[in-house]
Amino acid sequence: YYLPTTVKLLNTYVRMDKAGVQTDNIKKIKNDIAQSLETIVQAFYRLYDSLYDFDAIDITSEIEAFKGALATDGLIEEGIGLELYEDKMK
Template sequence: MARDEDDIIFQKLRQNVQRNFPREDDKNNYSMNNYKNENYSNKDSLIILETQRNIEKITDLSSKIDDAELTPALKEMISILEEMVNYSKANKEGEKKLEKINEYHLPTAVKMLNSYIDFCNFPVKNANMEKTAQEIENVIIKLNEALKSMLVEMNQNKLMDINSDIDVLKTMLEKDGL
């Protein structure tokens, strides 16, 4: 399945290049019929697509975990990431944060969650495995706090822009005597 997702992302990249940089000798003109995946909008950037793919991976892994602390933390992570994606779709500057998150944070989280599942399903457990599983739970909770901060920061930038617009409009109205 991951290979199919990679193919979709690479196909999307090729289509974007063809659409934005057409060549006269290019016989494969961009067509919406070439891209038939309802999960992704044509407007979505590769960064947003990669984030959505990571959300799907975390959702899948979450369904395999039954833990009183980790399960709600993963649901919260998914929710935060979805908010970040929604923000980034409307505000391109949000993609910079998503790019950073996709480079290290999410792939590492996915790797840790896979290990957590392996540890939990291992027939014989030792103290090291249980300690590592607890550390994974703690780091996922800490990652959520970092993601929340990033989401607040994203919205802070928008808030500053709006406040600037308000100040300019007030000044112009005062200048016009209104």
């Protein structure tokens, strides 16, 4: 819904801009569309960012499981980050 509506608004703006005549109604339509662009950009940014929500959750879970497996196998100490453990081994 969002992308087709945005394309429709932009096409309307271009068509009105090329109309050759700038009536009050055309000016208002163009102004309304232009003012809505910042909102549209913010919405698309949030939508784009939300595409990575699952990845962030998945990666966090994967890291925790990995650390748990390393600790279970005695390769790291529980609760100590990998960097600290490497420093202790030196």
